[in-house]
Amino acid sequence: AQSVTQLGSHVSVSEGALVLLRCNYSSSVPPYLFWYVQYPNQGLQLLLKYTSAATLVKGINGFEAEFKKSETSFHLTKPSAHMSDAAEYFCAVSVPPGGDYKLSFGAGTTVTVRA
């Protein structure tokens, strides 16, 4: 079975500073990996995904993530935080083709952006 660990339940950054959210996964087969964002009182929006193509993936709103198989990691970064990035972020893993695509989520990281 696959699982996800997000390091740090809360991250506070200054506006303009680097945002780094950590995600490590475990899976017996090469996984699909996703980052979702949840703004207050809203549903989940897909930020970016890794599905076995390029290991560095770019998403919406200036976010990117790098799949590192040797480290079983899929950390999310954004070079310069904006106030609008304040939200909760979830890393998720699913089993690739042949599987049932159910997502296993991390516990989430809440990002606060200081002016």
Place this chain on the structure above:
Amino acid sequence: DADVTQTPRNRITKTGKRIMLECSQTKGHDRMYWYRQDPGLGLRLIYYSFDVKDINKGEISDGYSVSRQAQAKFSLSLESAIPNQTALYFCATSDSLGVNGGYFGPGTRLTVL
């Protein structure tokens, strides 16, 4: 119109009551899922369905049941609600390749008193 809709959006009920949460989708996807979100726990899978005749339990199915009335509709029921079922519930769909993760509805906030 939203691709995945959920009704109701908010519900307050009492312990022991039967509750049904409904989900409809216009994505044309066969796969549908119900997740539950609790603070500090992320989202956990309750049930999922590959078609109207294929229903599967997720990791936390106890106390819940589902019905897949049509390709586009997937309902979650709490037969006898209890306070620890207070949570945010999400419905999601997925295409057959799964390369886009899930398409999520806006969520239903359920409070059981």
